[in-house]
Amino acid sequence: MAYLQTDVTKVTTRVLQNMKLHGEKIAMLTAYDYSMARLLDSTKIDVVLVGDSAANVMEGHKTTLPITLDEMIVYATSVVRAIDRALVVVDMPFGTYQGNSKQALASAIRIMKETGADAVKLEGGEEVLESISRILTAGIPVMGHLGLTPQSINKFGTYAVRATEADEAERLLHDAHVLEQAGCFSMVLEKIPAKLAAQVTKEVKIPTIGIGAGSEVDGQVLVLQDMLGITQQFKPRYLRTYGTFGDDIANAVRRYISDVKNLDFPNEREQY
Numbered sequence: 001m002a003y004l005q006t007d008v009t010k011v012t013t014r015v016l017q018n019m020k021l022h023g024e025k026i027a028m029l030t031a032y033d034y035s036m037a038r039l040l041d042s043t044k045i046d047v048v049l050v051g052d053s054a055a056n057v058m059e060g061h062k063t064t065l066p067i068t069l070d071e072m073i074v075y076a077t078s079v080v081r082a083i084d085r086a087l088v089v090v091d092m093p094f095g096t097y098q099g100n101s102k103q104a105l106a107s108a109i110r111i112m113k114e115t116g117a118d119a120v121k122l123e124g125g126e127e128v129l130e131s132i133s134r135i136l137t138a139g140i141p142v143m144g145h146l147g148l149t150p151q152s153i154n155k156f157g158t159y160a161v162r163a164t165e166a167d168e169a170e171r172l173l174h175d176a177h178v179l180e181q182a183g184c185f186s187m188v189l190e191k192i193p194a195k196l197a198a199q200v201t202k203e204v205k206i207p208t209i210g211i212g213a214g215s216e217v218d219g220q221v222l223v224l225q226d227m228l229g230i231t232q233q234f235k236p237r238y239l240r241t242y243g244t245f246g247d248d249i250a251n252a253v254r255r256y257i258s259d260v261k262n263l264d265f266p267n268e269r270e271q272y
C-alpha cells in the first residue's frame with residue numbers, strides 16, 4: 001500500500017504535520033531496547049516512543065513513577081542507536097519537569113544531548129506550561145500528553161477513562177489549546193471518550209495521537225509488548241493484539257529446555 005510519507009528518509013515533526021494536513025494516519029509504538037527498535041525501524045513505523053511505560057514493562061514497577069532520568073537515558077540511547085528513519089520521542093520521567101521549569105529544561109537538555117533523540121514528551125496541560133515553554137526556548141520539540149496521565153495516578157487513584165464529565169472534558173479541551181499555543185508539535189490523548197478526542201483533533205492544528213481515544217485522531221500509539229501479546233495480564237478494551245508472542249516465547253523456551261534435557265541439543269552439526 002502506498003502512503004504519502006513512505007519515501008521520507010527521516011520522519012521529522014514537519015513530516016507529522018504534513019501527515020495531518022493530508023489525512024495520513026501516524027503510527028507510533030514504544031520501544032526501550034536496540035533489538036526491538038531496529039525491527040520497528042525496518043517496518044517504516046513513523047514514531048518510536050521511549051515511554052516511561054518502561055517502568056512497567058521493563059522494570060516491573062506497578063506505576064511509572066519510580067523510573068529515573070538516568071534509566072530513561074539508557075533506554076533511549078539504545079533505541080536511538082537502532083533508528084535511522086522514525087522520529088524518536090523520549091518520555092520525561094516523573095519529577096524531572098513538574099513545578100520547576102529550570103529543572104525541566106536541564107532534564108530535557110540531558111535527554112537530547114546524551115541520547116540523540118528527536119523530541120521529548122511530558123504529561124499535563126496548563127500546570128506544566130512554564131516547563132514546556134522553557135524547554136521550547138532551547139529548540140527542543142515537545143509532545144504533550146493529556147487525558148489519562150499515568151504519572152498522576154496517586155492524584156486520581158484509578159486508570160479508568162478520563163474526561164467523561166463535562167467539566168473535565170472542557171478542561172482537557174482548554175489544555176489541548178494551551179499545548180498547541182505553547183508550541184507543542186503533537187499531543188497524546190490517552191483513554192478519553194472518542195467524541196472528545198475527535199473534537200480536540202478537529203480544533204487543534206497539531207497532530208493528535210490516541211491510545212484508547214477512538215479512531216478520529218491523527219494517529220495511534222500502543223505499548224509494543226501489549227500489542228505483541230507479550231504482556232500477559234493487561235487487556236484493556238482499547239488494546240488490539242497482533243500476535244501471541246508471549247505464548248510463542250514460552251513455547252520456544254520449553255522446547256529448548258526439553259532439547260537440552262533430552263540431549264537433543266546440540267546435535268553433531270551444531271558443534272565444532
Ligand code: KIV
Pocket residue numbers: 030049050051052053054091188190211221222223
Ligand atoms: O509511556 C508510554 O508508553 C506512553 C504511551 C502509552 C503513550 O506514554
